Amino acid sequence: MHQYLNDPIDVSVDFTNQRVRPHTVCWDNQMYKIKKVNLVHNTNEDGQHIFYFSVSDDANFMKLRLNTQNLEWRLVELYTD
Amino acid sequence: MSIILHVDFNSFFASVEQQANPFLRGKPIAITGKRGIKDMKRSIVATASIEAKRLGVKTPMPVMEAKRICPELILLPGDMRKYSEITDRMLRVLRENSDKIEQFSTDEAFADITSIAQDYFGATIIAQIIRNQIAQACGELCSVSIGVGPSKTIAKLASGETKPNGLTIVQPSEVISYLDKKPLEDVCGIGRATIKHLESIGISSFQTLRMASMKKLVHEFKPITGMWLYNIARGIEHDGVNDSQEDPKxxxxxxxxxxxxxxxxxxxxxxxxxxxxxxxxxxxxxxxxxxxxxxxxxxxxxxxxxxxxxxxxxxxxxxxxxxxxxxxxxxxxxxxxxxxxxxxxxxxxxxxxxxxxxxxxxxxxxxxxxxxxxxxxxxxxxxxxxxxxxxxxxxxxxxxxxxxxx
Structure with a gap:
């Protein structure tokens, strides 16, 4: 099932080699340990620099949105097989 | 003589989606222009994954028809910002490995590698380096097919030879025999109207096109197209890789x-x-x-x-x-x-x-x-x-x- 969302989430990250790597996502009172960061892309939305992280664990794909202006994380896509 | 390289992403938008979401890999997916089931149904298939193409989905095909052919097809709305970054990464790799580049579309570009490669052995190595660097920069699923030849037309034709993930080299001495194996419509610039016109004057292959005089082709197609057809049948092309952006018309x-x-x-x-x-x-x-x-x-x-x-x-x-x-x-x-x-x-x-x-x-x-x-x-x-x-x-x-x- 593929859902388009815009839910605020808590994300813990690792900082390695001057890169941010999402490590754990807390959404809807559940913790998801990220297994793989598949793609990272960034864009300018209405003057704000936004990073998108396409990540997955064994059962879910998540697209995470990081607003670099207010450091807010949101879950914008969820795909479950 | 120039050595031109043409890079073409395989099923571009679909490959990027499969790179981003591993649960889509190996499945027939199609990228449409619209979001939402109702809107998607009015849309067309912008890109189909390799799996969807194998099941008969083509681009651009109305979504309703694609769904009829392949009911298990997964429809996704395009995410242009994601794709544009992948295009930029591909262009960056090309720029680092060539003298000049020319973007041809969102998923295709030419590179002039004459001085870097020096010969066709060097060109083969450069092509493999480019392919590896693109996979590193964009992800393993975003594979490219590469064609190398003495002109843009030949390089483009060659990149379509083996898909996905192909590398085809056409050396100057092989150009005529390579063209002779291809139908006229495979060449970029020879469209349906030109084919129809050519057929009406008895030309249906590169061999018969070569038999036509320049005077006849210029008379039939006006000077620019006529001369281009005359030259292209002989593997001659004067239009090199152009890295300057011209004003739009x-x-x-x-x-x-x-x-x-x-x-x-x-x-x-x-x-x-x-x-x-x-x-x-x-x-x-x-x-x-x-x-x-x-x-x-x-x-x-x-x-x-x-x-x-x-x-x-x-x-x-x-x-x-x-x-x-x-x-x-x-x-x-x-x-x-x-x-x-x-x-x-x-x-x-x-x-x-x-x-x-x-x-x-x-x-x-x-x-x-x-x-x-x-x-x-x-x-x-x-x-x-x-x-x-x-x-x-x-x-x-x-x-x-x-x-x-x-």
């Missing part, structure tokens, strides 16, 4: 709506919104348009196309809308709902003309300047007319442009 925007438009108010709102989009692009290019044309497509896929030459060139949305609206009133069949509207402008003059003597025009120009500054800083939706607030166009890719970059 036309700037426009067309949009297929989520539902057919029947009412005057919604038609006007959307036409004004399209006019504003075109005007913004004109001002970004520092152009004023001397010609405006309008395309109307109805729900039965019939269409009207009409243009008007302007006495005073324009670059503001309201003026463009007024002309487009006049054209629409002239051609519109009021009994048919409208599926698509498009405005195209051409015959550009440079903005740096004397400032108008009239205060009203001066005020309009300074208001437009202020508006453009706001949009530049805060994005294209930061400021819009109250009348167009309900008209939101989804971002797309067309040719080698992405809407959000224009």
């Amino acid at each position: 036309s700037i426009g925007h067309s949009y297929t709506f989520a539902h057919d438009l029947e009412f005057d108010a919604e038609i006007k709102t959307n036409l004004l919104s399209i006019a504003d989009t075109v005007a913004l692009r004109l001002r970004k290019m520092k152009f004023k348009a001397g010609h405006i044309s309008l395309l109307v497509r109805y729900n039965d896929f019939s269409s009207n196309h009409i243009g008007i030459k302007l006495t005073n060139s324009v670059n503001d949305g309201l003026s463009i809308y007024k002309y487009a609206s006049q054209l629409l009133n002239k051609v519109r069949d009021i009994n048919k709902p409208i599926r698509l509207l498009g405005i195209s402008t051409s015959q550009f003059s440079n903005l740096e003309k004397p400032v108008s003597l009239f205060l009203k025009d001066q005020k309009m120009q300074s208001a437009l300047c202020a508006q453009d500054c706001i949009l530049e800083k805060f994005g294209n939706r930061a400021l819009c007319r109250a009348a167009t607030i309900s008209s939101v166009f989804q971002e797309r890719a067309s040719g080698w442009h992405y809407d959000h970059q224009l």
